[in-house]
Each structure stands twice: as structure tokens, then as C-alpha cells.
Amino acid sequence: MPSTSESPPAEFTARVENRDARGRIVLVCEHASNAFPDVFGTLGLSNELQSAHIAWDPGALGLARGLARRLDALLVHAPVSRLVFDCNRPPNASGAITPQSEMYPVPGNAGLAPEGRLSRVEAVYLPFQNGLHSEIARRLTRGPAPVIVTVHSFTPSWFGTPRDVELGIIHDEDPRYATAVLAEARARTRLKTELNAPYSAADGVTHTLRLQAQPYGLANVMLEIRNDLIADAEAEEAMAEMLAPVLEAALAAVDIPQSTEIRG
């Protein structure tokens, strides 16, 4: 088992792609992977459930990579299933190591002892969020201030009810960039696009934005794409081709502070 050491197993550190990217956007994919590392086991899930939407956001990483190429953007993603630890949740959230996802129990997460919980925080959450923080701080140092975009996908049906929304644009306290992205998406695409749907900050889905963007006053948005629209590599590319100009155009529309003058 991972110890409480500062050095987690190398395979669980945040994955960083395009580290030398010159674009302003930093893409983040907390639910990129459905990997269940041996050290944590398969949590009692069938092979089928290990590949289902409860384990990850299918299509999100492929879409994010397509966006990263088109926007010359840094991409940071997590290498472990969100059922092991959901990096978009604080360590004290019940949903961070959820005992049930949609209608599916996750046996390996039920009644997890405090030390088991801590092991997952050490091995998965801290390397991801501290690694992402380091990348953002480096870009903030060099300037210009990065813009944070988290990329997620959602299932077309939730507890048996179909969802009509195709693209969700979600914000937390700072709606600047989300508002601009919403306007550009509606102007440039035919996607059924909604603000703060199918989730909103009240559902606890904006942890990364709160932790990484808001303390630095960085413009930010969370994207949710219905996963039937990015179900294979070709569809991911087509969606990236559609959304890259949306994110780029919205960037031009917001006034983002470059630095903070401090005294004292």
C-alpha cells in the first residue's frame, strides 16, 4: 500500500501533455482514465462496470487531446479511475470515494477505513492536484495568466431518464469565461447548449476550478459533453474541431488580469 510519504508511486502522478504549449488555455481532465491499479484492486466491479461511465468520462480525454492540438494548449489528466478517487472532489466529500455511483454499488468503497481513504488521497488526489498546481503556477510566473478549462462527459441517460442537453457550460463564482463560451457555442454550433447543466456548482462538480483557478483569479469554465457525441475517435475529433474555435473566440471576449499589484 502507498505510505504517507511525499513520493507517490510514479504511475499515479498527474499526466502532463504539451508542457511547452504556447496557448493560454490549460485543459484539465480529472476523469480521463478507467484504470484500476493493482494496489487498489477492481473495487468488486465487473469488467463491464469498469468500462462504464461510472468509472470515467468516456471520450473526454480524446476530446481534450483534440482541443490541445488545435489550441496549442497544456493538458493535465488523472491516470486512475474516479471510483478509486475522484480528483474533482475534496478529500472529505463522500463522493470522492463513492460507495455508490448512479444505481451501481461500488463494494470496494463501502466502509473504507480511514487509513485506506488516506492512502488514496496520498496516491491519487495529492499528486494530481499538486502536479496541476505546479503547472499552473509556472505559467502564471511566465505569463500570460492561464485560462482553466476542465473537460468532462456525461451519460445520455441518468437513472433511466434521457438527457436532452448536449453541451453543458458550468461555472463557479466567476462566470466571465463561461458566459462568453456559452455565447460562442450558441453562435457557432448547433449543439443544444445549456448553462450549468446537467450539473452545476451546487452539485459539487467545480472543485478543481475552486482549488486551482479562483485563488489566482484565473478565468475558467467546466465543459460537459454528452458522451454519445464523442463515442469514438472520429467523433472526438469532430467535436474538438467544433469546440476549439468556441474556446478561442471566447478567450478574446474576456478581460483577464495579467498580474496583481501587491503592497505590504
Place this chain on the structure above:
Amino acid sequence: MPSTSESPPAEFTARVENRDARGRIVLVCEHASNAFPDVFGTLGLSNELQSAHIAWDPGALGLARGLARRLDALLVHAPVSRLVFDCNRPPNASGAITPQSEMYPVPGNAGLAPEGRLSRVEAVYLPFQNGLHSEIARRLTRGPAPVIVTVHSFTPSWFGTPRDVELGIIHDEDPRYATAVLAEARARTRLKTELNAPYSAADGVTHTLRLQAQPYGLANVMLEIRNDLIADAEAEEAMAEMLAPVLEAALAAVDIPQSTEIRG
């Protein structure tokens, strides 16, 4: 020079004392040290200025240690002078590597090249803030939710003008704990105590609170003690003896959420 590697020189990592402390308060001292490591040099400062208040917060670490003992509190402090890098400032703030402090120029910080700036972020800022984040996340995982208290000192005279305030209680967006600490300090001590003086969040002094406490909804406060009141070890102990009951009593007065229920 430090590289952009993930592993900074061990001597610059965040200093952690009382890691197994059972108290709820986490004490933070960003300006604990007036060390000028060889790798960065003395920035062109005289020996006298390297020991002056511009280089650190004299008395703050001694006071924080006195509080840590009395409150059974974790203590995290930075091992490098704030003139090398001010860990209580974001990397893009001019004050993070200030070319002038009060009326004193800091020659080694004037015209620093971007790579020099980045080296200090890598070597000082990131190890400190990521290290502090790890400690806070561990405590959040185990519960109860920690309460963050940053400990600072200020000079009795600023640009030649004397300051009357003895104890400053400073908050950012969440005033819960600060309000309670203010009331307890006024009730239990004769210190001339002011809210948001001699600095306030508008002066950019609450970066650590924004970065470490607010994203998790943790109660927090910044303390500023006039440094002539903690000028030697005996005075530091006396101040700790006075302030520990204030912090403890205020803790009982605020309702601090223990966890966050998440869905989605």
C-alpha cells in the same frame, strides 16, 4: 541553480512541526525565516537588512511555536526569506519577489529575468504551498476539518509613522473565525486589537487563506502582531500564553462544516 524539476532542494521544502498534533488548528508562518540560501545569494543586502523586518516577520515563528505547543497544533513554516520569494503572494504578484521593501531597495530582485523568477517559484513557493496543501488535505481526510491560522508580525513604524494597533485580525471572504477571534481578543486581553489592520485582504496579504482555506470552506484567520511585543523568547511565550485561549475559545464559537455531501 534549481532546475524546473519536481524535486526542489530538500532544504527549501515546507517545514512541518507537530505533524501528529491532535488539535484542530493548523498554524502557518510564511515569513518565519530570514535565511538567504547561497543559491540565491544575499540579493545585495547588508547584514543589517538581512536581519530587519523587511526580510522576515521577527518573532512570528517563536510565537507560532508557543501557540502550537499550547493548542496541540500542526505548524507549517517557510525556510527562506520572503525577499527571496514571498510565499504569501501569488507568483505573478510584483511583491512576490519585491524590488523594494518599505524604503529599502532589494538590488538582487531588480530586473530579475523570467528564468530567475521561475527558479524561485520552483525552489521556494511550490514546495511550501504544495507541502502545506498536502498537510491540510491529510487532516481534511481524517477529520475534523482543520482551521487555518496564519501568523505574522509587523513593524511598529512604517515609513517613519508609528502604528498604534498591537494585534491585527485579518480575514478574506469568510469572516466567521476572524469575527470570533476579534471578540475573544477584546474580551480576554488588553491588546489594542483591530479588524483588518494594519493590512487587509485588499493589500494582497491573504493569498495563503485564498489558496489553502477558501477552496475547502475551512474557517481561517490571519494574525498580525506588532513585533516590538514579541521581541525576545520571553515575550513570544507571554504572547502565546495570551493568544492561545483566544484562538481556542473562538474555535468553539464558530460552526465549521465537517464534510461536504456531493452528488453527480
